[in-house]
Each structure stands twice: as C-alpha cells, then as structure tokens.
Amino acid sequence: MPLLSNHIAVVTGAGSGIGRAIAGGYAREGARVVVLDINQQAAATTAKEIRDAGGKAESFALDVTRRDDCIAMAKQVADKVGPVSILCNNAGIARRNGMLGAAEAVINDWEDIIAINLNGVFNVTHAFLGALRASKGRIVNIGSIQSFVHLRTPSSPAYTASKHGVLGFTKALAAELGKDGVRVNAIGPGFIETPLNEKVRAANPDLVKVFIDHTPLGRPGKPEDIVGPAIFLASDMSAYVSGSIVMVDGGYRTI
Template identity: 90%
Template sequence: MALLQNHIAVVTGAGSGIGRAIASGYAREGARIVLLDINEKAAAEAAREIRDGNGSAESFALDVTRREDCIAVAKQVAAKVGPVSILVNNAGIARRNGMTGADAAVINDWEDIIAINLTGVFNVTHAFLPALRAGKGRIINIGSIQSFVHLRTPSSPAYTASKHGVLGFTKALAAELGKDGVRVNAIGPGFIETPLNEKVRASNPELAKVFIDHTPLGRAGKPEDIVGPAIFLASELSAYVSGSIVMVDGGYRTI
C-alpha cells in the first residue's frame, strides 16, 4: 500500500524546486496534493504534471505573507478538496547580503525574508491548524543548515534568523500540539541545487565549490534528495517522531 494513501497534503512553494519535488513524491505515495505558490502558473503546471502521471492534484495561488489570503485558501481547500492532514511549509526566499550594506537593502531584506520564511510559516500553519488538529495531522517545516549555523560564505543575517526561527517554531508546535496527536518536524537541507540559487551558482561557481568542498558526500544536493525524508516524516514510518529536524546536508554539519 502507498505510504500516504487517503491523505490530503498541502505544499507551499510547490511550483518549483524542493516544494515541487515533495509534491510529486507525495503523489506517488498516494496522497491527494494541494500545490500553493505565489506563482500561480508554476503551481498549475506542477499540478498538471502530477495529474498526467495519474496522481491527484489541485493548485491555488497564495502569497504566504498575506494572512487573510491564507485563511481564504484554507477555506477553499476544505470546500473543494477536503480535510488536510499533511502540511509542508516550504515557501521561502534567500538573499546573500550582509548587515553592513546600504541601509535600504538591509532593511528590505529583513522585512521580506522574515515575512516569507518565518511569518509565512505561521500564517499558513494557523490557517490550516483546525483541520490538522481534527485529523491528527502532521506538519513538516523546511529549515536549513542555517537553523544551526551562520555560514562563513556571504549570507544574510535575516535568512539565518528566519531559519533559526523555523526550528524554534517547529519545537514549540510539537510541544503544544502533541496532545492533539499532531506531529511537527522539520527538514534541514544543505546546499540544494534549485531555481532559488540558480543565478548565484551561475555567477559565482566558486561559492558553490566552497559548499561542496565542505560536504563529506562531495556533491550538491538535488530537490529529489529531500523527498524521502519528507515522505518519512509525513507517513506512519515516523509515528513516534515529533519536534525533530532531519538534516539532509550531505554531512555538512559533521565537519
């Protein structure tokens, strides 16, 4: 039997990269997928791809920073698709600007990154929480190696703060929602080749080399590398796992 049969899974940032890979992986395991993305066209294309593979998928446009929109989408999903039992908070942005740049850029980075990467996780979770509590669901938040460390390579303190916040939010929710049978965990990707960092990889290959040289497995990750851990955390294979983060970083944090 498929590991996620009879589940309805919501994935944010599902139009590309890690979110798209997780959505496809969940569909292969029998879940009905709801793909949410600010890029409505990308989400629709990803949903169509799942349906073309005989999976079940619907897509909706969503800006996770807009709390009222999150609530409205949750109501739409409940009415059109059904009760959600899996939520993957994947939507996020990354910028590699430090704290000592131009004031306007520093402030803009902070506001945008925290709004999407941290407050967005809160907004979507809060909107779908009644369904998740009612169905003893599971929540998977996408953290980072920067949930623990601030990289020596150029990196935004706002991004590091947001991913530390995601891990803290994960632990707090796991402690609060355990009594409702809701499991809350996170995944900590390392250097994963996605559209999010495509321009940086193309313009600064030396930066990518720094990451890979520090990674014991000797390669960058692919979005598909996140799929197995995401299936594990959403399925009954992890029935007694909550409040944890599964690192998918090729061993980066071991050295």
C-alpha cells in the first residue's frame, strides 16, 4: 500500500535537484504532486517525468519571494487540483561569499538569500496554511547542516542565517499548529550533488575533499538520499514526530 495515497503534495523548487527527487518520490507513494518552481520549464519537465512514470502531477510557475503570488497560487491549486495536505518547502539558493567583500555584493547576497530561503518558506506556508489546517497536513522544510553550524568551507553568513531561521520557524510552527493536528518537521541535508553546487564542485575539488573527509559515510549525497526521509515525514509513519529535523548528512555533524 503506497504511503501517500489520497494526499495532494506541494513541492517548491521542484524543477531541479532535491525538490525534483522529492516530487518524484511523493508521486511514487501515490500522492498527486503540485510541482512549483520559478523556472516554469523545469517544473513542467518534472511533472511530465512523473506522469510518464504513471504518477499524478501538475506544474505551475511560482517565485516564492512574491507573497501575493503565493496566495494566488494557493487559491489556484485549491480550485484546479484540490485540498493540499503536504507542503515541502524546498526552494532555495546558496552563495559562498563571506561578509568582507564589496558592500553591494554582500548586501545583495543577504537580501536574495533571506528573501528566497527564509521569507519564501514563510510566504508559501502562510498561503497554504488554511488548506493544511483543514487537512491536518504535514509540512517538511528543507534546512541544512547550516541550520546548526557555519561551514569550514566557504559559505555566506546569509545562507547560515537563513537555514538557522528555517529550523526555528519549523519548531515555532510545530508548537503552534500541533493542536490542529498539523505536523511540521525539517530535513537537514549535508553535501548533496545537485545543480546548486555543480560549478563549485567542478572548480574546487579540494573543497569537495575537505567536505568528504569530514563525512563519516565518505561520499557526497545524491538527491535520492533525501527522498526516504521526506516520505517518512510526510506520511503516517511519522505520526508522532513534530518539530524535529532529520539530518541526511552522512554523519557530518558527528565529527
């Protein structure tokens, strides 16, 4: 019996990498998946892959930084698809500039990263809150090892702050929505090979080595490594789990 039958699952940033893999995994478990991404073509491709594999999916373009668009999208999904019971806030960007660069670049990084990685999670969650409360739904937010630490390899304070924020938001929301039967959890991926870090990986094999040397399982993760935990947190298998973060980092934080 599939774990997510009769669920409608929204996944943001599902045109690529981790979100695309989660969307596919939810569909394999029987959910009807709403694929959202700022990149309309990428979202359409993910939805087509799901349908070609026999699953149910539709796609819409959504920039999670645009609060009014998120509200309009929640209405559109309710009208055209149905009542949403799973929301995976996955859309995110990463940049690896510190605080000591040119002021304009530092400020741009801060504004863009917080707008997408943190305000975006708020915007989409707020927009779908009515549907999620009505369905006793589940929210799965994508955090990071940077929900806890700043990396020893280059990374921006903005990214670390945004992912600490995602974890704090997860806990606060779990506390507030528990009485409605809504569960809110996060996943903390480690180093996962996706288009997000493709250029950095290609240009800096030494940095990849630093990361892998610090990872007990001794390999980078793949998007598919996130799928099982994402299904677990969206399904009844985690019926008494809320306010948690499941680390999917090859053990990075143990050493």
